Amino acid sequence: MVAVVIILLVSCCFSEVATASRQLWSFARDRGFPGSEWLEHVQPGWNIPLRAVIVSFFVVALLSLINIGSTTALRSISSLGAVAILSSYLVTISTLIWRRLYGAPLPPRRWSLGKYGLAINIVAVCFVLPMFVFAFFPLAKAVTRETLNYACVMFVGVLAIAIVYYLVKGRYVYDGPVALIKRDE
Template sequence: MIAVLFAPARDAGLPFSAWLEYIQPNYDVPANVHLATLFITTLLSLIILGSSIAFNIITSLGVLGIVISYLIAIFCILAKRLHAPHGLVRARFGLGRAGIFVNVVALCFLSLTSVFLCFPAVPNPAAENMNRSCVMFSGLVSFALGFYWVA
């Protein structure tokens, strides 16, 4: 997690990046990133200990983020495969003509999976048992895009 925070902070891609990227000369390590990581980990641990519903939402949110990142990567490869004049660069291992089929099947599967990840864990849930990961993910993406356009 330290590298996940330090690399974007070094490139001025996070809020408070000047504070996060600071490396104290005596230590030669980004101590502020270590402190921020400790704070975030402690906060997440307290949330998980406090409520199993929050744990389920955080887990679903993490898996939804991974699935969406896979969707974006596979879509970009498929677009490159279809629209580039020479296709993809030759690799040591390639799927050949089956690559398009595999990419389309993977996109369909991951699209369906991303929809199911937004469903609640039990049928007919009460208001407190609803899965709010879809709303949280949309808010996070909106915040990230807004921060990208502003910064």
């Protein structure tokens, strides 16, 4: 029974590293990340962003070691993951609401929610916003050093680093997502 769980976990790790490395590579390709010139390289003949895969693998490996030292840190990082994904939903859906309210054109898409799009987007924000707030709450009523959720500190810290990087360098090199890529043969 343990072998089945181990095989499933290893398979999930491969999938997670592949996903994270592709996202890291695409953001580096768009010059939105420090060290983009190095990370965006795709090995000719392999057709994979090997450097991004290696960086993703080592970051995942280092994060897995946190549990050895502190379960509080691991819980906070897990909460940070939830907060980060919920904040990305809030930003994306809020942008759609803003565009729909002020008449800005929406980008081309495969399908549309039609006339119900604005209402669905507002309901989605009302659904996600409380979860975003509650993700910062501590895990226990009696808050101690071990039960405190440090995700708020980490979220603000990462956000501050991202804003500083954008103001210092990012706004000069980041043009936005690349729509088409020419393959180097």
